[in-house]
Amino acid sequence: MPPLKRLAHPFRSARTWITLGVLAPIGMLAASGLMLADLRQDAWDKAEQTSKNLVQVLERDIARNVEMYDLSIQAAADNLRTPGLPELTPELRQLILFDRAATARDMGVMIVIDEHGAITADIDAVPPRKGNYLDREYFQIHRARAGLGLYVGRPIVSRLTGERMLPFSRRINKPDGTFGGVVLGSMKLSYFTHLFSQIDLGRDSAINLYLNDGTRIMRHPYDEADIGVNIAGTQTFQGFLRNASGSFVHTSARDGVERHYTYTRVGGLPLILNVALSTKAIEAEWRAKAIVIGGIVLVLCGLTIALSLLFGRELRRREAMQAELERLSLTDTLTKLPNRRAFEDAFTRATDNARRSGKPLALLIVDADHFKRFNDRYGHQVGDEVLQGLARCLSASVHRPNDLVCRVGGEEFAILLTDTDQAGALRIAEKVHAEVSSLSIVSAGIGAGAVTVSIGLASGVPSATEKTALTDLYRLADGALYEAKAGGRNQTRCAKGQDTPTGSQMWPLQVVRGS
Secondary structure, eight states, rough: OOOOOOOOOOOGOOOHHHHHHHHHHHHHHHHHHHHHHHHHHHHHHHHHHHHHHHHHHHHHHHHHHHHHHHHHHHHHHHHHHHHHHHGGGGGHHHHOOOGGGGGGTTTTEEEEEESSBBEEEETTTOOOOBBOOOOHHHHHHHHHOOOOOOOOOEEEEOTTTOEEEEEEEEEEOOTTTSSSEEEEEEHHHHHHHHHHHHHOOOTTOOOEEEETSSSSEEESSHHHGGTOOTTTSHHHHHHHHHSEEEEEEEEEEETTOOEEEEEEEEETSSSSEEEEHHHHHHHHHHHHHHHHHHHHHHHHHHHHHHHHHHHHHHHHHHHHHHHHHHHTBBBBBTTTTOHHHHHHHHHHHHHHHHHHTTEEEEEEEETTTHHHHHHHOOHHHHHHHHHHHHHHHHHOOOTTTTOOOEEEEEEEEEEETTTHHHHHHHHHHHHHHHHHHHBBGGGBBOOTOOOEEEEEEEEBOOOOEEEEEHHHHHHHHHHHHHHHHHHTTTEEEEOOSSSSSTTOOOBBBHHHHOO
């Protein structure tokens, strides 16, 4: 029967510390993961807000400049109806038709074109420069459609200056409403280049300006090959057409880079402006922080796990030492049998179990006969060998896991038999005598049969009300042992009761009368 185990404090358990050593890093990883996710969301929120602000600022600048330029174009168209204008000198006619705002930096040419495509007035030259624009798209559109208002054309290369420009034009109507020509004002693409280049968006990010039909007017960073390219069929551009403004993430058809697009329509113009931030650029700062924080957390987790494992191993070593000390405290060092302390613990538990189940409990007290003579004649070393031999014989006599063989002192042993009545205990006693009869000590020349034992036996069912079973059962078995000694030794005697032969006496145990 195994000895009682003491309950360990949970924080003194190696398993507890190993569990904590695993759970703590998991908690650290979870907390750092949540923190990094929050930082990543902050990075995206910041990027989106920055993009919105940039788009708003750029859109207002472009819309305001186009509006001012359009006012100059409208003024030129209106001034053409001034009475007596054709009779004026070219210089005076130029001053009446064009205002000085149209000569601002990055503003291109402003000219008046008649119904045949020829230049009739030029803001930059008197007399006007020569040229014919009958083939220009804007000219043909205005000639075909009246009431179009301001028309924004595709980027062109000026025939007067050789520069890339964005044309803005309005139709001139004759007094009878027929087509009378076009007022053309162009804006240099360098205006957009200067405007966009002031903003550093980071690697693989861009600013784009498109016409409603998907024609790219300008891209920053600037690449000549991008100007005039039509992307109307791409999913990215289709996203710009869904709403007047908004944002989304998509992979660019131009270079395969994933970007966050924030877009808006430019005032009431057929223009779409977008700021496209590379998702890698958005997360670059966060990724650097994540690597540092993640590295630190992983190192801390590793250290925590390592220290927990080391601490757990030390606790296991101490637990093993404590268990060994506990075992040694319950073990007789000579015979390796459980000692008296272990016997008392086991007997208390066996009595409680028998009291609950109502099953019998038997106790055998075994004592070596004439043991003092062996010590006096052969010495204590041989006496120790005799005791060790007896321990082996007694252990060989019982086989059930709950039966217990103990050395309770000197040459005295005890055998505790659970769920065993008197008849069963007598069979064990007979087996003990048989095992001991074959015991020999070769080193001292002691042959088989020289060593004998006397056995006192007591058995019964514990009373449900009495709590003195251990003292009484041991006293009865010990008394039976003395009877066996007095009766000539090398025999077994059962404890005698003081009541009727039926053995129904109720003391702490129902004692079965011995013979």
